Amino acid sequence: MGGGSARSALTLASRTLRTRCVTYLPATSASLQLLEAKSLTGRPENGSSSGGDQHIFSKDSWQTLLTFAAAGLMAFTGSSFSVAAGAPVLTEDETAENAGRASFKSTNPRVIFVLGGPGSGKGTQCAKIVDSYGFVHLSAGDLLRAEINSGSENGTMIQNTIKEGKIVPSEVTVRLLQKAMEECNSNNFLIDGFPRNEENRAVFEHVTGIEPEFILFFDCPEEEMEKRILSRNQGREDDNLETIRKRFKVFLDSTVPVVNHYETTGKVRKINATRSVDDVFDMVQPLFKHFVQDDLLWATEELLRGIDTGDYSTYQRLCHPKLTAFEPEAQGQLVEGLDFHKFYFDLGKALKSSSGTHGPAVQSTIVAPKVVLLGTNAGVVTYTRLQQIPSSPKAGHTSAHNETRVWERQKNDAGEWEWKHIHFHRSAAPTT
Numbered sequence: 001m002g003g004g005s006a007r008s009a010l011t012l013a014s015r016t017l018r019t020r021c022v023t024y025l026p027a028t029s030a031s032l033q034l035l036e037a038k039s040l041t042g043r044p045e046n047g048s049s050s051g052g053d054q055h056i057f058s059k060d061s062w063q064t065l066l067t068f069a070a071a072g073l074m075a076f077t078g079s080s081f082s083v084a085a086g087a088p089v090l091t092e093d094e095t096a097e098n099a100g101r102a103s104f105k106s107t108n109p110r111v112i113f114v115l116g117g118p119g120s121g122k123g124t125q126c127a128k129i130v131d132s133y134g135f136v137h138l139s140a141g142d143l144l145r146a147e148i149n150s151g152s153e154n155g156t157m158i159q160n161t162i163k164e165g166k167i168v169p170s171e172v173t174v175r176l177l178q179k180a181m182e183e184c185n186s187n188n189f190l191i192d193g194f195p196r197n198e199e200n201r202a203v204f205e206h207v208t209g210i211e212p213e214f215i216l217f218f219d220c221p222e223e224e225m226e227k228r229i230l231s232r233n234q235g236r237e238d239d240n241l242e243t244i245r246k247r248f249k250v251f252l253d254s255t256v257p258v259v260n261h262y263e264t265t266g267k268v269r270k271i272n273a274t275r276s277v278d279d280v281f282d283m284v285q286p287l288f289k290h291f292v293q294d295d296l297l298w299a300t301e302e303l304l305r306g307i308d309t310g311d312y313s314t315y316q317r318l319c320h321p322k323l324t325a326f327e328p329e330a331q332g333q334l335v336e337g338l339d340f341h342k343f344y345f346d347l348g349k350a351l352k353s354s355s356g357t358h359g360p361a362v363q364s365t366i367v368a369p370k371v372v373l374l375g376t377n378a379g380v381v382t383y384t385r386l387q388q389i390p391s392s393p394k395a396g397h398t399s400a401h402n403e404t405r406v407w408e409r410q411k412n413d414a415g416e417w418e419w420k421h422i423h424f425h426r427s428a429a430p431t432t
């Protein structure tokens with residue numbers, strides 16, 4: 001399992017990450033499934049692959065890749081990732097906050113507002129971001145249309161407002177968004193078509209207390225947007241020339257001022273949306289890759305915390321049942337499955353109860369972590385792990401190991417994407 005088994009706190013050092021993207025390596029079996037996945041909104045274009053220059057590897061190739069990675073033989077081309085050593089150690093509060101994020105659920109969700117004129121391609125790009133980066137897409141327009149169809153008492157008012165191309169009262173829209181967020185087992189949200197005006201923005205902020213990470217703004221000329229909407233063909237009541245023109249006016253009068261507000265806070269990420277769907281997505285992707293890198297690092301931290309505290313249920317939740325490992329405890333052999341590692345959790349528990357001691361905790365420090373993405377569904381985290389072991393017979397001893405941990409994003413039984421630890425390599429670090 002890679003390390004000590006007594007109680008511990010995890011201290012994190014050296015984790016200042018510069019998050020420009022790293023390596024573009026091929027898709028795994030999970031991403032093949034993703035490419036086939038249908039969109040949440042059911043729009044036909046959403047099922048397509050992100051295209052581009054990715055190659056698809058078979059499962060066998062993936063195993064080979066892992067073996068090479070584990071043996072340190074794999075060169076990650078195009079890497080521009082760098083890590084600064086010696087960053088400050090996190091406080092206990094920060095560590096606790098990280099624990100929340102590592103499990104992808106916290107009271108502080110990651111929200112990105114997606115804005116742009118009607119027909120600029122917001123929904124199309126959101127579907128691609130969902131496919132590749134595991135965000136939940138909440139379209140304010142879709143939620144309002146669903147509310148009409150649910151027969152709600154507000155239905156007629158919402159329907160008339162949409163037909164007129166006007167903006168629905170904010171408390172209605174914010175309530176729908178808040179409910180959808182609460183019902184979702186996710187910490188990452190793309191909120192599309194919102195905030196449409198200053199009132200939307202103020203009510204959302206007041207009700208939820210959430211500040212967006214950034215505003216993804218699709219910039220597109222009116223004639224292009226008009227052409228796209230008129231050929232959208234989804235049976236929307238507002239996709240007619242008269243309403244489209246009204247919506248353009250509302251966009252200029254009410255939504256552009258919101259974008260301007262966020263400009264002053266440095267949060268707008270403006271994308272030229274006139275190019276093809278795949279070209280636009282190529283411009284969008286760099287804005288999301290660092291989230292994946294952060295999540296992998298959080299997941300690794302949570303795993304180590306689980307090991308240090310003897311918390312097997314956390315370890316089991318984060319690891320694939322067929323986890324493979326090279327580690328000193330396995331005497332140079334590749335071990336597969338969790339039983340080998342569970343032995344050490346059980347041993348730690350038994351030793352603790354027989355000695356009856358409750359001494360200070362084992363403490364792990366991650367030094368110089370690097371996160372390399374292999375496509376969007378797999379990643380490798382490497383670092384040196386220092387473990388301070390308080391108990392005898394090695395009281396006060398610090399061990400140093402180099403660890404390489406491979407993660408794959410997979411769908412769980414509930415159909416949700418989650419990261420699973422699938423392989424690690426751990427060896428003693430040369431001491432200085």
Ligand SMILES: Nc1ncnc2c1ncn2[C@@H]1O[C@H](COP(=O)(O)OP(=O)(O)OP(=O)(O)O)[C@@H](O)[C@H]1O
Pocket residue numbers: 045116117118119120121122123124125141193228229231232233273274275276277278280
């Ligand atoms: N880059 C693009 N090039 C050409 N067509 C596109 C592009 N992006 C989206 N489209 C098409 O334009 C239409 C409008 O796109 P989409 O529904 O994503 O826009 P939107 O910004 O979400 O619109 P709305 O605000 O009205 O809901 C769709 O039919 C979509 O297939």
Ligand SMILES: Nc1ccn([C@@H]2O[C@H](COP(=O)(O)O)[C@@H](O)[C@H]2O)c(=O)n1
Pocket residue numbers: 118139140141142144161162163165166167168169173192193194195196200238247
């Ligand atoms: N925050 C919002 C978002 C949408 N509306 C109304 O829905 C219409 C369609 O929205 P799309 O994002 O799907 O284009 C829009 O024209 C508004 O009437 C809203 O009121 N508030």
